[in-house]
Amino acid sequence: MTRMTPSEAFVETMVANGVTTIFGIMGSAFMDAMDIFAPAGIRLVPVVHEQGAAHMADGYARVSGDHGVVIGQNGPGISNCVTAIAAAFWAHSPVVIVTPETGTMGIGLGGFQEANQLPMFQEFVKYQGHINNENRMAEITARCFDRAMSEIGPTQLNIPRDRFYGDIDVEIPEPMRIDRGPGGERTLNEAAELLAQAEFPVMVSGGGVVMGDAMAEAIALAERLGCPVVNSYLHNDSFPASHPQWTGPLGYQGSKAAMKLISQADVVLALGTRLGPFGTLPQHDMDYWPKDAKIIQVDADQKMIGLVKKVTVGIVGDAGAAATAILGRLDGRTLACDTNRVEREAKTAEEKAAWEAELDGWTHERDDFSLEMIEEADHEEGKWLHPRQVLRELEKAMPARAMVSTDIGNINSVANSYLRFEEPRSFLAPMSFGNCGYALPTMIGAKAAAPDRPAISYAGDGAWAMSMSELMTAVRHDIPVTSIVFHNRHWGAEKKNQVDFYGRRFVAGELDGGENYSEIAQAMGANGRRVDDIDEVGPAFKAAIDAQMNDGQTTVIEIMCTKELGDPFRKDALSKPVRHLDKYKDYV
Numbered sequence: 001m002t003r004m005t006p007s008e009a010f011v012e013t014m015v016a017n018g019v020t021t022i023f024g025i026m027g028s029a030f031m032d033a034m035d036i037f038a039p040a041g042i043r044l045v046p047v048v049h050e051q052g053a054a055h056m057a058d059g060y061a062r063v064s065g066d067h068g069v070v071i072g073q074n075g076p077g078i079s080n081c082v083t084a085i086a087a088a089f090w091a092h093s094p095v096v097i098v099t100p101e102t103g104t105m106g107i108g109l110g111g112f113q114e115a116n117q118l119p120m121f122q123e124f125v126k127y128q129g130h131i132n133n134e135n136r137m138a139e140i141t142a143r144c145f146d147r148a149m150s151e152i153g154p155t156q157l158n159i160p161r162d163r164f165y166g167d168i169d170v171e172i173p174e175p176m177r178i179d180r181g182p183g184g185e186r187t188l189n190e191a192a193e194l195l196a197q198a199e200f201p202v203m204v205s206g207g208g209v210v211m212g213d214a215m216a217e218a219i220a221l222a223e224r225l226g227c228p229v230v231n232s233y234l235h236n237d238s239f240p241a242s243h244p245q246w247t248g249p250l251g252y253q254g255s256k257a258a259m260k261l262i263s264q265a266d267v268v269l270a271l272g273t274r275l276g277p278f279g280t281l282p283q284h285d286m287d288y289w290p291k292d293a294k295i296i297q298v299d300a301d302q303k304m305i306g307l308v309k310k311v312t313v314g315i316v317g318d319a320g321a322a323a324t325a326i327l328g329r330l331d332g333r334t335l336a337c338d339t340n341r342v343e344r345e346a347k348t349a350e351e352k353a354a355w356e357a358e359l360d361g362w363t364h365e366r367d368d369f370s371l372e373m374i375e376e377a378d379h380e381e382g383k384w385l386h387p388r389q390v391l392r393e394l395e396k397a398m399p400a401r402a403m404v405s406t407d408i409g410n411i412n413s414v415a416n417s418y419l420r421f422e423e424p425r426s427f428l429a430p431m432s433f434g435n436c437g438y439a440l441p442t443m444i445g446a447k448a449a450a451p452d453r454p455a456i457s458y459a460g461d462g463a464w465a466m467s468m469s470e471l472m473t474a475v476r477h478d479i480p481v482t483s484i485v486f487h488n489r490h491w492g493a494e495k496k497n498q499v500d501f502y503g504r505r506f507v508a509g510e511l512d513g514g515e516n517y518s519e520i521a522q523a524m525g526a527n528g529r530r531v532d533d534i535d536e537v538g539p540a541f542k543a544a545i546d547a548q549m550n551d552g553q554t555t556v557i558e559i560m561c562t563k564e565l566g567d568p569f570r571k572d573a574l575s576k577p578v579r580h581l582d583k584y585k586d587y588v
Contacts, residue, residue, distance in 0.1 A: 001169040001170065001171050002169070002170055002171070002172075003167060003168075003169055003170075004167075004168065004170055005032075005164070005165065005166060005167060005168070006131075006134040006137040006163055006164050006165065006166055006168055007032045007033040007035075007036065007164045007165070008036065008170075009137040009138040009141070009168065009170045009172070010033050010137050010138070010141055010159070010164070011033055011036050011037065011040045011042070012040070012138070012170075012172050013137075013138045013141040013142050013145070013172055013173065014040075014042065014069070014141070014145075015040050015041065015042070016142070016172050016173070016174065016175060017067060017142070017145040017175050018066055018067070018175075019042055019067060019069055020041060020042060020043060021042070021043050021045060021060060021069070021448055021449075022037070022042060022043070022044050022045070022057075022069045022070070022071055022098075023044075023045045023047055023052075023053040023054070023056040023057050023060070023068075023069070023070050023071075023445065024044065024045075024046070024047065024050065024053045024070055024071040024072045024077075025046060025047060025050055025053065025072050025073065025077055026044070026046060026073075027072060027073025027074070027077055027100065028073070028161075029073050029074040029100035029101070029113075029161040030071060030073075030098070030100040030159070030161070030164065032164045032165060033164055044071075045448065045473065045477050045479070046473070046476075046477070047441070047470060047473045048469040048470050048472055048473055049080060049469065049470070050070070050072045050077050050078070050080035050081050051080050051081060051083055051084045051437065051441075051467075052084075052437075052440075052441035052444075052467060052469075052470040052473065053070045053071075053072065053081065053084075053441075054070045054081040054083075054084030054085055054088065054095065054097065055084045055087065055437075055438055055441035055442045055445065055467075056068070056070070056441050056442065056444050056445030056448065056473075057069055057070040057084075057088070057095045057096075057097075057445060058084060058087060058088040058091060058093045058095055058428075058442055058445060059405065059428055059441070059442035059443060059444065059445030059446035059447075059448075059449070060445040060446065060448055060449040061088070061093045061094050061095050061445075061449075062091060062093050062425060062428055062442075062446065063403060063425045063428075063445075063446040063449040063450050063453075064425075064449035064450070065211075065213070065425065066094070066449075067094050067095070067096050067145060067148055067149075068088075068093065068094065068095045068096070068445060069095070069096050069097075069098065070084075070095065070096075070097050070098070071097075071098040071099075071100070072099075072100075073100065073113065074099070074100045074101050074102055074113050074114075074115070074117070074161060075102070075112075075113030075114060075115045075117075076113060076115075077113075078097075078099045078100075078115070078117055078120070079115060079117075079120060081097060082120055082121065082124070083433075083435050083437075084435075084438075084441075085097055085121055085124050085125065085154050085156075086123075086124040086433045086435070087430045087431065087433045087435055087438060088124075088153070088154045089124040089125065089126075089153055089154055089433070090430070090431040090432040090433045091207075091428075091429075091430075091431045092152045092153050092207060092211060093153065093154065094148035094149050094152065094153065094154070095148065095153075095154040095155075096144050096145055096148050096154070096155050096156075096157060097121065097125070097154060097155075097156050097157070098157045098159065099117045099121075099156055099157065099158045099159070100159050100160075100161050100164075101115075101117050101158055101159060101160045101161065102114040102115070102160065102161065103160055103161045103162040104160045104162055104163070105162065107160070117156075117158055118130065118156070118158055121154075121156045124154065125153070125154045125155050125156045126147055126148070126151035126152075126153040126154065126155055127143070127144060127147035127148075127151060127155040127156070128155070128156045128158065129141070129143055129144045129155065129156065129157050129158065130158045131157075131158065131159045131160065131163045133163075134163045134164075134165070134166050134168055135168050135169075137159075137163065137168070137170070138170045138171070138172050138173060139173065140157065141157055142172075142173035142175070142176075144156070144157040145175065146175060146176045146177075149177060149178070150176075150177075150178045152211065152300060152301070180212075180300055180317055180318035180321065181317055181318060181321055182315075182317045182318065182321035182322045182324065182325035183298065183315035183316055183317030183321075183322050183325070184315070184316070184317075187313050187314065187315045187316075188315060188322065188325050188326060188329065189329065190312075190313045191269070191296045191298075191313045191315060191322075191326055192326050192329035192330055194267050194294055194296060194312065194313060195225060195267060195269065195296070195326065195330065195335070196330060196333055196335050196336065197267075197336050198225075198266055198267035198294075198335075198336060198337055199266055199336050199337055199340060200227075200264050200265055200266050200267075200337065200340075200344065201225050201227040201265065201266070201267045201268075201269060201337055202227055202228050202229075202230065202261060202262045202264075202265035202267075202268050202269070203218070203221070203222050203225070203227050203228070203229045203230070203268075203269045203271055204229075204230050204231075204232050204250070204262070204268060204269065204270045204271065204273055204275070205218050205222075205229050205230070205231055205232065205235070205238040205239040205271055205272070205273075206231075206232035206235055206238055206270065206271060206272040206273025206274075206275075206319070207232065207235045207238065207272060207273060208271065208272020208273060208298070208299060208300060208318075208319035209235075209238040209239070209271060209272045209319045209320070209424070210235060210237055210238050210272075210424040210425060211272070212272060212300075212318050212319045212320045212321075213320065213424065214272065214318070214319045214320025214321075214323060215238070215239065215240070215423070215424050216320075217319070217320040217321075217323040217324050217327075218238070218239060218271055218272075218319070218320070218323055219239070219240070219243065220323070220324075220327055221269075221271075221323040221324075221326060221327045222239075222243075222245050223245070224327055224330055224335075225269075225330075225335070225337060226245070226337060226338075226341040226344060226345060227245065227269075227337070227344070228245055228247045228258070228261040228262070228344070228348045229243070229245045229246050229247060230247050230248065230249065230250050230255070230258035230259075230261070230262055231246075231248065231249040231250065231258070232249070232250060232251075232270075232273040232275070232276075232279055233249060233250055233251030233252065233254070233276060233278060233279025233280075234249070234251070234279070234416070234427070234429040234431055235249070235273070235427065236248075236249050236416070236419050236420065236421055236427045237421040237423065237424050237425065237426040237427040238272075238424065240421070240422045240423070241420030241421060241422060242422060244345070244348070244349070245348065247261055247348060247351065247352055248352075248355070248417070248420075249416055249417075250262065250279055250280060250283075250288075251278060251279035251280065251281070251283065251416070252278065252279075252281070252283060252413055252416065252567075252569070253283070253413045253414050253415075253416040253417055253566060253567065254283060254416055254417065255355055255417060256284055256286070256351075256354075256355045256358065257348075257351040257352045257354065257355035259283065259284065259286050259288035260286070260288065260351050261347070261348060261351055262288060262289070262290060263286070263288040263289070263290055264290070265290045265293045266290075266292075266293055266294065267293060267294045267295075267296065268290065268293050268294070268295045268296070269296045269298075270295060270296065270297040270298065270299075270309075270311075271298050271319050271322070271323060272298055272299065272300075272319030273297075273299065274299055274301070274304040274307065274308065275295075275297065275304075275307075275308045275309045276308060276432055277308050278432060280308070280309065281572055282572075283567070284567070289309075294312040294313075295309055295310070295311045295312055295313075296311070296312065296313045296314075296315065297309070297311045297313070297314050297315065298315045298317060298319055298322045298323075299314075299315075299316065300316070300317065300318060300319075301316075302314075302316045359388075359392065359417060359418070360392075362388055363386050363388055363389050364386040364388060364389070364562070364564055365387075365388070365564040365565060365566060367499075367565065369499045369504070369565060370562075370563075370564040370565050373562055373563040373564055373565075374386070374562055374564065376563075377562045377563070383532045383533060383560075384532065384560055384561060384562040385531075385532065385533075385534055385537070385559060385560060385561050385562065386534075386561070386562060386564060387410075387411045387414060387486060387488070387561050387562070387564060387566075388414065389534055390486070390534070390537055390559055390561065391411070391414060391415050391417075391418040392418060393534065393537040393538045393541075394418070394484065394537065394538075394541055395418045395419070395420070396538060397537070397538040397541045397542050398420075398456075399454045399542075399545050399549075400422075400454075401422075401423065401426075401453050401454065402421075402426065402453070402454045402455075402456055403425070403426050403427075403428070403443065403446050403447075403450065403453050403454065403455050403456065404419055404421075404426065404427055404428070404443075404456045404457070404458065405427075405428040405429065405438070405439040405440075405442045405443040405446065405456070405457045405458070406419070406427075406428075406429050406439055406457075406458045406459075407430070407436060407437070407438050407439035407440075407457070407458060407459035407460065407463035407464070408430055408434045408435060408436050408438065408463060408493070409436070409459070409460035409462060409463050409486075409491075409492060409493055410460065410488075410492030410493040410495075410496065410565060410566050410569070411458075411460055411486040411488065411492065411561065411566070412439075412458050412459065412460060412463075412486070413493065413566060413569065414566045415458055425450075428442050428443065428446060436462065436463035436466050436467075437463055437466030437467035438463070438467070439457040439458055439459045439463065439467070439483075440457045440459060440464070440467045440468065440470050440471070440481070440483055441467055441470045441473075442457070443455050443456065443457040443481050443483075444470060444473060444474050444479050444481055447474075447479050447480065447481050448479050451479075454482070454545050454548060454549060455480075455481040455482065455548065456481070456482045456483075456484065456545075457481060457482075457483045457484065458484050458486070459483070459484070459485055459486070460485070460486045460487075460488065460492065461485060461486065461487045461488065461489065461511055461515070461517065462490075462491050462511055464483075464485045464517065465511075465515075468517070468520065468521075468524075469524075471483070471521060471524045471525075471526050471554060471556065472524050472525065474526070474554045475524060475525035475526055475554055476525075478552055479554075480547075480548045480552045480553055480554045481548065481554055482541070482544040482545055482547075482548050482554070482555050482557070483521075483554070483555070483556045483557070484541075484557050484559065485517050485556060485557065485558045485559065486559055486561050487515075487517060487558050487559060487560050487561060488561040488562065488563050488564075489510065489511050489512040489563065490509050490510050490511050490512070490563055491508075491509045491511065492563070492565050492566070493566075493569040494509060494569070495509040495565060496565040496566070496567075496568050496569060497568060497569070497574055499565065500568050500571075500574075501574050501575070501576060501577065502577060502587075503587070503588070505587065516530065516558070517530075517556060517558040518530040518556055518557075518558040520556075521554075521555075521556035521558075525554075526553070526554040526555060526556055527544070527547060527553055527554065527555040527556070528555070528556045528558065529543075529544070529555065529556070529557050529558070530558045530560065531557055531558065531559045531560065532559075532560040537559065540557050541557060543555075544557055576588070
């Protein structure tokens with residue numbers, strides 16, 4: 001036991017957990033602890049807005065595999081973080097949000113910046129620690145850091161501001177890390193037996209493969225089965241795109257090759273994935289999920305087993321350990337799929353080639369509205385670019401070991417077909433929460449965690465405007481990133497619904513105010529370049545990466561795009577309108 005202040009106990013517990021970077025905005029509520037961050041080896045990165053800070057903590061955690069930490073002033077500073085913590089929750093990101101609170105003697109009096117902060121986050125955190133006595137500072141702080149790892153998600157550490165002061169006797173706890181293991185013997189045996197009998201197995205490689213650093217184990221099992229491998233939705237970095245068995249992502253704007261191949265499966269091995277509903281919905285007019293296939297689901301969270309899809313075998317365990325255990329059970333056996341391996345390999349290659357050829361020829365969207373917008377753009381001053389052509393050019397120029405974050409929106413969703421990766425912890429997206437303003441701050445956090453890797457964010461002009469002020473964070477604190485802004489001057493994803501369901505009655509969808517985002521970037525101290533020629537996309541991108549990696553400079557590339565619209569974003573959630581009142585009957 002060592003005599004120290006609660007502030008020292010708080011800081012020393014973070015040090016014991018390897019914390020070197022925290023994102024947030026300074027505040028009086030935690031200033032006594034903040035005063036000793038620097039001598040403890042902890043860098044506080046001041047941001048423009050606390051939502052950005054929490055997104056940065058998420059990006060830091062997802063790329064490093066360690067904790068991301070965010071802190072802010074009690075009340076409004078903390079409430080600003082809720083959206084980003086929700087995104088981290090759905091990304092299974094081990095973020096610790098430290099929420100200083102009104103002092104214990106003022107709670108309930110309606111004082112300055114008072115708020116009941118635990119209910120704000122209870123839906124989006126795995127554990128909530130509250131310091132009800134300063135003598136428990138190290139204990140509860142340590143538990144928040146432990147639970148973020150063991151529960152695979154955000155935790156909240158709530159500290160009344162007066163609990164930072166005093167003198168206490170403390171023993172700083174050692175971090176506790178859980179060894180998950182492969183799952184139960186019975187279910188592993190059943191899974192191996194199903195795979196041994198499968199004639200057309202398909203693997204879904206999910207986020208658990210990324211978070212468990214299990215790509216090598218997934219590759220080994222896939223190669224033994226000779227099976228096509230599809231990425232789960234928004235986990236394009238869960239299997240290397242150069243591997244001949246990789247076929248691309250499922251879900252919205254995903255790979256037709258992946259969808260056509262999994263539709264033929266008699267056994268699906270869902271490795272490290274909850275099989276979320278948005279990642280298995282029909283797409284490209286294909287209801288591709290195999291209705292009669294037997295499903296083996298491996299997930300570290302037992303609550304996810306069989307939640308979305310009925311499974312034949314459910315394994316609660318680590319994706320890598322489970323893959324190794326199943327592979328061991330197949331060792332030395334003759335599998336049913338061994339007899340048709342050559343044919344399946346040929347089929348996989350054929351579908352992949354067909355999809356690549358389709359993408360090469362799919363230079364613009366072909367629905368009536370998009371064709372009208374293309375014709376209109378041809379008559380406008382300047383030269384507007386087709387989003388799919390732009391995405392293909394960015395794909396061709398993508399640097400090795402790139403990290404890419406995508407915001408929510410029309411063009412970003414289309415990018416799902418064009419983003420390919422070779423290593424895990426490379427692709428970051430807001431997952432099922434789907435919030436705007438995600439990509440830029442998250443990539444700043446990712447770059448802080450991996451300064452040696454190229455860092456790129458994709459955002460449409462609508463989502464970009466929500467977070468562009470964090471460019472100042474990147475510039476001020478030497479965390480260089482390259483940000484691509486697709487400037488198409490409308491809320492494209494929602495506007496598609498107004499085209500398909502609401503008779504092209506466009507309400508609140510336009511964003512055409514003549515903004516020049518490249519000039520705004522320059523005003524904030526970054527490089528800015530506007531691109532309106534398809535031949536400039538690749539060179540501009542390469543120059544921006546060079547400036548980032550060699551000169552430490554942040555660059556915004558503003559790409560002027562047509563108003564083409566991709567496939568409907570929420571076809572599953574809308575229906576044709578019904579109107580009963582006479583004054584609304586024309587609105588059908």
